[in-house]
Amino acid sequence: MTRPRICHIATHLGGGIGRALKHLTSNDDNFTHEVISLEETRTHRNIKQLRDSGISIRLLDEIKNAKHFFSTFDILQVEYWNSPRLHLSLSQLSEITARWVFWAHISGLNSPIIPRLLPEMATALVRSWDDTDAKGYYVTSAAGLKSVNVRAYEDRNVDALYVGTLSPAKLHIDFISYLENFFKLGFDRAIVAGDITTDCTLPPKTDYINLSGSLELPGFVQEIDSLYESAKYFLYILNPDHYGSGENALIEAMSAGVVPIVLDNPVEASIVKAAKAGYIIKKPEDLVILENRLLTEEAWPHLSKNAVEYTQANHSGIKTASGFNSVYNKVLCKEKHSLPFNEIFGSQPHQWFLSGRADAEKWRQDCHIGSLARRGDYAVFAETKGSLAHFSHLFPSDDVLKGWYEKSRSLRHGA
Template structure:
């Protein structure tokens, strides 16, 4: 069976998920041949090279004729979906021929950015990366109409055999975070909460960040800024996590994440997670059993004090987190879910999909379709972000600098029931915004 994956790139959690699944398939034996079509050249080639080493073909930024040929030769085309501008550009260009369509979504869709309902309806099979997406408000009718065509395939996998570092009795809790250091994802009051903790703690933050940006400014404004350290990129996250007691995973309400790869990795290393009570995190962490789920700053502060004073409880949570990460987040299980989805999709004939009608004609329509009510927290972050990343308005403008529909535009008002997408006409960008 020949599967063509179309993805903007293979970085971060998506790249790791596919590298891990293809390694599991290679070890277990498979009749599936996977090819990957990337709409951007990889910045970090680590996962792309691992995927290639597993016997998969990679096609980086091919021309439209090659894209059409690859899609026609495949038994199934799988779209790795998140609201990346180049995905919209490719689909709306109507380059793709008749195909069988599987979609694996890598955003939750619970808040902006939304998963387009009509895209879900047009697919032969749809897989979410978390069961929390089954509650996405705009997808309820589509899910009820075709329950057999909807499933969940975990995309977050942990580490095997991490050896925990020794913890000195009475030592301050070693806390940390690995991931996106941007308030697009982090809770806006993270540093207020860390500052208010009375227990002695040290907090390491691993990830790329702007030394002059809002995150750095927020940390510097703390009364006790010395308790937070910016550690840079984590070259060996398993080693970093093995030395931490707590994984401080306080993400913004309404964030776009779903599989939460970093969270699963932390649990697999026995690092006890303390997470904000968003749906995606609460679907992974069982409060009081495999970590703690907090819903206020006061609850976070009390939780840190409690765990500081109870090393035996901390050890029990650590052991339970490791067991749960292994039990629920297996790459072999995800590979089986994908294979089952392919068998379902193969019962359908190839057909053309009206992507332009589904998504709109220009970049403004594509961006607006992801917002719903743009005054929601998630939508405001996408509109206001100055970083050309993660499906923000700035990202769309960077990918489609000549699209007149985006020139000087911002959502102007909130209408009853949310922001109504304006599907204005406009030329599609050559080579999908390149």
């Protein structure tokens, strides 16, 4: 019997989306999967692993007749986040009839939000954060590490670890304050692994050279398992307005027995609460309150064990594939249809940008960008994915985007 065919449309296959697709496709024996990428992927680990498991990956530019090509699939699955390249491509696919599944790789709790009409018009919307009040289906996008070595406390030589983007869109702008309070408890070694970019949350080295402990910045680490195995605590202090949903790094760390310390942000706090496996704080000084617990080794093995057991039970490639199989079977009972992408997202690049903003109407007010700048909103200042800079650079002929971007730059440089 021929298995139904799924085509995934993704901006690229780096980071969490590439890993999520790897978890899904390598554990699904009931559907066949192909991937169309809109951009070249900078890191090739995910691509290699997908291709090694038999998944075809092509660039959209290589497809000569997109309408005919996409019509041959039973389901088209859009790996959705507020990507300017993705919006451009979708605007060109409005005439295609398909069963449209959107996998939201953003939580939608903060900007970027999930556009209001998308859950109503897509054949199915899938979320990676278990929000019982939200529309759509929940399927985990994160999976624990399979071959990781779960070490005892005394066999770990890294006191605190952070893995992920260092952009202020994700990492808390005061991360160093949290780390300094952690060091004050008597810990002395931390590793922060991630690309060091121009808008990095971490200050210049001269600003943290006097920390009480040692901070190592190895940059992007391809083979991350050994870092997880060596760490005692996962200091996952994120921007309260971050857009993440599945939190792959947190799940991977917990699967290695690393005990998480997170802020009281909905996504990561809900994971730690469900696992009963770590600490939830609100400010740097809260680490001092936790001093006796953090420095008492008796508490750590219990939390570490809970973290491992929780990830094994709730976050795996098998769980991801099983969840999507359930969604796919429901979707196959429905007819193919076109989607009015101009109605859902808008027809112009600046409208695509605003479709992901909870404060879309306010962007038409001259004073709004100034108010965002004063509170350090990443959409104005951060040179990160889905930001104003990202959209403006890709669509330089959009005068509205250009005006917003120039104003944000002048505010940033105090002009």
